[in-house]
Amino acid sequence: MKLALGPVLYYWDRDTMFYFYDQMADAPVDIIYLGETVCSRRHLLRLQDYLDVAERLVAAGKEVVIATQALIESEYDVKTLRRIAGNEKFRVEANDMGAVRLLANKTPFVAGSTLNIFNSQTLDLLAGLGAARWVMPVEMSRAALASVLHQRQFALETEVFAYGRLPLAYSARCFTARHHNLQKDDCQFKCLDYEDGLALKTREGQPFLTLNGIQTQSALVHNLIGELDTLQDAGVDVVRVSPQAHHSGEILRLFRECMEQRVTPAQAFSQIEGLMPAASCNGYWHDKPGLEFISR
Amino acid sequence: MQSDKIELVCPAGSLPALKTAIDHGADCVYMGFRDDTNARNFTGLNFSLDNAKEGVRYAHAKGRKVLLALNTYPQADGWQRWKNAIDNAAELGMDAVILADPGLMQYAAKTHPDLRLHLSVQGSATNYEAINFYHEMFGIRRAVVPRVLALAQVEQLMAGTPVEIELFGFGGLCVMVEGRCALSSYATGDSPNTRGVCSPPRSVRWQETPKGLESRLNGILIDRYDPEEKAGYPTLCKGRFDVEGETYYAIEEPASLNTLELLPKLINMGIAAIKIEGRQRSPAYVEQVTRVWRQAIDSCQRDTQSFAVKPAWMAELGKVSEGQQQTLGAYYRPWK
DSSP: OEEEEOOOOSOOOHHHHHHHHHHHHTSSOSEEEESOOSOTTOOSSOHHHHHHHHHHHHHTTOEEEEEOOSOOOSHHHHHHHHHHHHOSSSEEEEOSHHHHHHHTTTSOEEEOGGGOOOSHHHHHHHHHHTEEEEEOOTTOOHHHHHHHHHHOOSOOEEEEEEEEEEEEEEESSOHHHHHTTOOGGGOTTGGGGOTTOEEEEOTTOOEEEEEETTEEEEEEEEEOGGGHHHHHHHTOOEEEEOOOSSOHHHHHHHHHHHHTTSSOHHHHHHHHGGGOSSOEEOGGGGTSOTTOOOOO | OOOSSOEEEEEOSSHHHHHHHHHTTOSEEEEOBSSTTSSOOOTTOSBOHHHHHHHHHHHHHTTOEEEEEEOSOOOTTOHHHHHHHHHHHHHHTOSEEEEOOHHHHHHHHHHOTTSOEEEOGGGOOOSHHHHHHHHHHHOOOEEEOOTTOOHHHHHHHHHTOSSEEEEEEEEEOOOEEEEEEOHHHHHHSOOHHHHSOSSOGGGEEEEEETTEEEEEETTEEEEEEOTTSOOOOOOGGGSOEEETTEEEOSSOOSOEEEOGGGHHHHHHHTOOEEEEOOTTSOHHHHHHHHHHHHHHHHHHHHOSTTOOOOHHHHHHHHHTSGGGOEEOGGGSGGGO
């Protein structure tokens, strides 16, 4: 199995981003996804900045994939999408069918988790259009994955979101701006104040969700480090870790050690707990509500 | 390709609702089969094959159309069920099927080339590149656009595609991009994508407590009501939550989308159809909403210039709106 780092889902300032990727150049990770996938108003890094970072990461021996925005609304968004799809250097992760249209039959691409590939018919269709890898929807269970992989005709790599707050929903509305009584078009870039997102709790204090601009995430951290052997058994080729503000490098190291069987999944699980911004969940993998945690 | 008249597409959760919608002026009704192949998979709702047959007969006898929603994503172990549903739709003479899954569209286009395909709102197509993908690959004729675009964005989208556009005009409001929301499965295990339900009734618990009436979804407190407050169904994005010590509707207020006042604009833009949400609602709801929208569309099409929303229409729609509140949603950009 290979280890991947997903795109940064939060809005960090420019220096923080460059520092983060300088560190990641030395981290034990095979694949790095780059790019703004959440909100087109987040502009501190432009596409050219990401392409520059990509060059440096490739020089450090990483495979780089440029990820496209999940929600493409405006003509401006479409133009950015065309520029990414037309870049001739780096592989692209398509997170919208519009991106698939621009990449299909032209260049191998990664079919992102928001494309909702739930069955082998759709998987084969995308593989036929040039998908070299697909990322399972976050809602999908181990059993459903096994069934899809058993039925598919085409060979392509399978990637699973294995660590991080789950990206659960996208909206036109910005919930971070709404919290500050601001309109989205005048959001004052409040997302910069929340390096790991803005916590939403129930009225009895249970952490439930995380507001991240137009994206809603889980409050709990989806964590499959204790399940790495079952991922391997299911036929997963790539394991994705989603960046968080602190300890991403250490988390990648633990995943790597566990994948190389230098620590057991149980040991890795107990070591990772101190590095997490919230408690673990893994319900989706077990065909349960996503917020549940099933211990082994 | 724009049709001359904007179509009114009304919900049919049952045979009585279907007949009510037809009798009160729906141009089209949309329905689902009685299983997880559609996104309103609720107990007691939807159509058996016999009921569907009778529904199609009733509608066609009056010159109206029937659309079949097969708009969930076929799950790995259930392909046969979705495939059968397509075959049944063709056999029943449905005027179109409303699909979200590309694999299923491919099957439908290959096996039943005469069956008209509409892209469901669950397909999350918010731009013309995405819509054109489905058009080129499977020949879709119409796309239902998620309730997240401002009207100016819908106009831009229409300029880039030959595919007809259908918009939501009235009913429950999804704040999230349809097809891109897993909040319900995160909380309960079932979601629109996987099981055709959101915040499913089987996970709902109501509880009187000293602090007030509480609504819970799989144990998660969605809202708590003071005695003078009217309680609403605990759709999880419409609860009151705590963010940095402030308790409010952090995602969306309980309100219904109502675009009646945008009707002249929608007609001038060349929107092909207006969809009324609510297959889970009663025939009485279908009657009220269909009647008002039929009158409004007829009045607007007679004279777009001098069209005015009648207060009586708004009052009528207000009665059946969630929380008695109405909003223009994302069509009105500052809502975002």
